Amino acid sequence: MENIEIVRVLDEVADLLEIQQANPFRVRAYRNAVRTINAHATPLRKLVEQGADLTELPSIGKGMAENIRELVGSGRLAMLDEMAAEIPAGLVELMRLPGVGPKKARKLWDELGVESIDDLEEVASEGRVAELPGFGLKTQDRILRGIRNYRTNTTRFRLGEVDKLLPPLIEHLQATPGITRLEVAGSYRRRKETVGDIDLLVLADDARAASDALVGFSGVESVIGAGGTKTSVRLRSGLQVDLRVVPPESWGAALIYFTGSKEHNIRLRRRALERKLRVSEYGVFTIPEESLGDALGERGIASEGEMVAGATEEDVYRALDLSWLPPEIRRDRGEFPASDAGELPHLVERSDLRGDVHMHSTWSDGRVSLETMVEACAARGYEYMAITDHSKALAMVEGLDAAKLRRQWDEIAEVQAAHPEIRILRGLEVDILRDGSLDLEDEMLERLDVVIISVHSFLGLDRARQTARVLKALAHPRSMIFGHPTGRLINRRGPIDVDIDDILHACAEFGVAVEVNSHPHRLDLKDSHLWRARELGVSVVVATDAHRPDHLDLATYGIEQARRAWLTPEHVLNTRGVDDFLAALRRKPAS
């Protein structure tokens, strides 16, 4: 059980306690524990395994430590199960609506039998919420608006979709007279795999003109709000865009604030306070001596302090004794201590890749010939590439059996002779069969340079069977790279049910690398799993699974996910020259 999962459980306990109107101190104990764990970089699971005393962590008391041990040990919390049995699951979701706290949620449940957002919408549309004591017409309207907003906002966009939706808007704004600088902040800038909404920052001579420019964009469906320095619109695609006009002296501070993450910002603010400074989206300010004891005071310390930084991100970070931090790692997952220790990782970059080693041709389900793929790779400056068509189990795409594979090798030899500028490796994306064996004879596997093993069938096996199946495949001596390991398709299909920790341990043991499949629909492994892979010493390959030449450019997305997991070129095997790359495949990590 990872920290993030522990946090989710404890947060839910706090929510349920609030609905039960439990003692506020008990609720706060859970919220505080969540904060502590969020700030903790190493998995608690490890501490528990080592028998460490969890109460040494801030805000973790005896009872909480017991909860955590139970969670890590069994993956469940008996207390939560009991509470959840008494309270409908949809009630917790109600509290995400503006104006609905635990008290109101409870009342809606008791008085009107509301157990979900759908229920609430129904009774509110009938006017019954307004009749409840303490609610009224105004609250009812607010709830109905909140529900509408909540529904549209819970659809997150894949990063790749946003990259297609944004350019026309950005061109439009950049062509607007008076807008002198524009940056996309938020989760988009942190290159998160999905994006909730777009946070645009601009420098503009005239805030009104900038706002009008956004509202006037042809792709706008509706205006959510316009006034002062903030304008929000919804595009026809459903994507919400928030635009903020920022004063030039605050540009860097605003960029940091609106890039986030929220967790990063919270930590930053605390760090500032430790230095008797205050950081906001306007800059870094001194706190006057007389206000120090009054950090939450009513006297508006912002206006009293003196501004010490704000114009650039570098200035703001420097004022807080920090190096500039790449947006991908701004998550309060260790970037602050790493900066303090001078140990920020040298994150892998797109230009570090020296070969793409997962792609298809018309030999299976690719769109273009093998030679066209080779030319496309050479045009991108790669030193090497691997053709990895499907094996025969994937009958739909007429995958390759031994005979067909031999014919493909003849073609590779010919194309190689014509293209000495790039080394063509013989590869195959071999299906992992239901029983965990590989879909190709051993003697053929031995003659391949690159063996990717992938799951394409029986995606619904239960955890025990699926894990055993994959573990068996990983143990095959010719398995080299585990392709798109969880099989998820973002917003469309969940991951296969495997014990990812067991899988990664096996990868480490057998020297099998995991793929970062760069396709923005997949991004598989995802950032948190890559993080774990790195901790366990598992090597990584960033590849595109290209089925057309232009897919080769999706490698950027894989690199960005790798950066979010703090991967450096040393972790990514295809940043090496071809001989080192081949030697590293199937080599066990030094430990």
Ligand code: DGT
């Ligand atoms: P998203 O849009 O859900 O994909 O994620 P973000 O990170 O873009 O979040 P968003 O759009 O709500 O806010 C943009 C940034 O503004 C966020 O990354 C950090 C900052 N921010 C927003 N709300 C808060 C807050 O309550 N506290 C702090 N410290 N920062 C916040």
Ligand code: CA
């Ligand atoms: Ca956002």
Ligand code: CA
């Ligand atoms: Ca936003």
Ligand code: ZN
């Ligand atoms: Zn595949």
